[in-house]
Amino acid sequence: MTTLETPGPTVGVVGGGQLGRMLAEAASPLGVDLIVLDPTPDCPAATVARDQIVADFDDEEGIRELADRSDVLTFEIELADQTVLERVGEETGTPVHPKPATLETIHDKLVQKRELADAGVPVPPFREVEDADDVRDAIDDVRDAIDDYGAPVMLKARTGGYDGRGNVPVESKADAEDALESVAGPAMVEAFVDFEREVSVIAVKGDGELATFPLGENVHEDEILRETIVPARSGETATERAYEVARDVLSVMEGRGVYGIELFETGEGEILLNEIAPRPHNSGHWTIEGAQSSQFEQHVRAVLGWPLGSTELRSPTALANLLADVEETRNARLRNVDRVLETPGAHLHWYGKREARPGRKMGHVTVSGRDDDATVEELLEIARDVEDAVTFRD
Incomplete structure (x- = not known):
């Protein structure tokens, strides 16, 4: 076994948004440096990463420079170009994790669903x-396939859509043309699942290791994740089934790293795959305070081939995303922050974005169990109260 040393290696990350920022925060205590590549000068990750290369996500020259300065390449955004990553990785000898082949599968939701269905993963x-x-x-x-389904269905952009973007509910046949125009590109239709709850498994694929964090329960509004509570209020059978599906998904994915696996739990306890993100995921941000090691630390460990950390739950945790409550773009300034700071068990995470745009994710708040008797419902109410108190408005 290779003896690891600190200060450690350098991880090159395509993308310098909030995920890159939190990756750098997790890497630093391990003695690992991050260099990010992002087209936005002074991107959110720039203040905590060792350096930023200002270049587009598909800029081969920039990615080659990133590879030359790094021991391993990874990405925190699906807009990374898999062809360029594969070519640069092969020519420079810098490993890329997760593998570009996995990114290619993820890029096209239709290809993703076909490959997973062929592998026996349950999908709508x-x-x-x-x-x-x-x-x-x-x-x-x-309607013919499932008696209780039919309109509405979910129209999804096959490429380019992530974090809820590119997903349009079609309420009736009369809405078909407008919905297709709004997607503006190759599309697929998926049955709208009448789910009991939306859940997610944050899974980690290491060097011969697999690990999963406790099941999270998610609340979406307008296709945007608003809240997560852990542990999910699922029964034991549904929870175990969710882990089984997650492990089946990992068997299809190539390369080390964290995978955010979003699932539907039906009223009958059936688990169906929604989508996969081959990177740390918003529904796993709770792990920073709520788990023994965060999804970001796990991603750094995994892509480097280091031993994975513990994914055990520290305490029940609720998360509320901070979305910009503004009507037009303005300078980002969060007010009433004292409401977070004075709340026991509450933690503020600011993403470092300079502009507050309507509905844009600007940060999140977590509230962890303050005693053994705290329920996830009670923690969620506290998180909601704190989220309601802070504002980007004057």
Whole structure:
């Protein structure tokens, strides 16, 4: 076994948003440096990473410089170019994790669903669509496939959409054309699942190791993640099934790292895959305070081939995202921060974004169990109260 030393190696990250920022925060105590590549000068990760290369996510010259200065490459955004990453990795000898092949699968949601379905992973009924007639036919197909489904269905952009973007509910056949225009590109239709709850497994693929964090329960509004509570209020059977599905998903993915696996839990306890992110995920931010080691530390360990840390729960935890409550773009300034700081068990995470745009994720608040009797419902109420108190408005 290789003896590890600190200060350690350098990890090059394509993307310098909030995920890159939190990766750098987690890497620093391990003696690991981060260099990020991002087209936005002074991006959110720049203040905590060792350096930033200002270049587009598909800029081969910039990614080659990143590889030359790093011991391993990874990414924190799906807009990274898999072809460029693969070529640069091969030519420079710098390993890339997760593998570019996994990124290629993830980039196209239709390809993703087909590969996972072929591997036996349970997914909602889906089909490719090219025009409004296809969308209308898909509604009929879904009705035939599952008696209780039908309209609405979810129209999804096959590429480019992430974090809820590019997902449009189609309420009726009359809405097909407008929905397709809003997606503006290759699309697929998926059955709208009448779920009991949305859950997620943050899973880690290491060097011969697999690990999963406790199951999280998520609340979305307008396709944007607003809240997460851990542990999820799922029964034992559904929870174990969620872990089984997550492990099946990992068997399809290539390369080390953290994978955010979003799932639907139906009223009958069935678990269906929603989407996969081959990177740390918003629904795993709770791990910073709530778990023995965070998803960000785990990602750094995994891509380097280091031993993984413990994923055990420290205490029940609730998370509330801080979205910019403004009507137009303005300088980012969060007010009433004292409400977070004076609340026992509450933790503020600021993402370092300079502009507050309507609905933009600017940070998050977690509230961890302050005693053994605290329930996730009580913690969620505290998180909501704190989130309601802070504002980006004057």
